[in-house]
Amino acid sequence: MSWNSTQQMRLSVEKDILDSELNGVTWTNPALAGKTQVEWRVNTNNGVSYTLRVYIPESFPNAYPKLVVSHSPRGSLLRKKDGSLLDKTSGNDHTYSPYEGFTQICHFNPNQWSNVNTLCQILLKGRVWLEAYELHRNTGAALDTYLPHMKL
16 A cells, blocks of 8 residues: 555655755655655664664554664664563663564654654654663663653
8 A cells, every 4th residue: 555645745754854864764665655664774872883763654644653673783672781681661661562573662652642743853762762772781770860751
């Protein structure tokens, strides 16, 4: 199924924003509604390379996109400093249950998702989460130490 004309216009705007704000963003299946993915390869401040992937839902922009870490030097499911997997919904870790075998990151409160939020915002929040994750890996402090919660 293809995106409708309104969604096509929105995705075109999203692409323009991403092209102007971020380097190295790639699109997969951009014409297929519910199958489109956006990936961004990033290096954290301490030089660790990750890829963030956004799964764009069929009813975008009205539905909450999923954000995962699709590539990591530490495997598809990330581990905390103590060795435990980031494989469940956790407010303290800002994660949800894995999606397609990858650690899923909370980027907005799904109940407060708004169609004015952008893919760029999602990816940038993912980047901030990765920096917090690297700090956690180095210090052992909870991810929650570095990431504020959204106000309800």
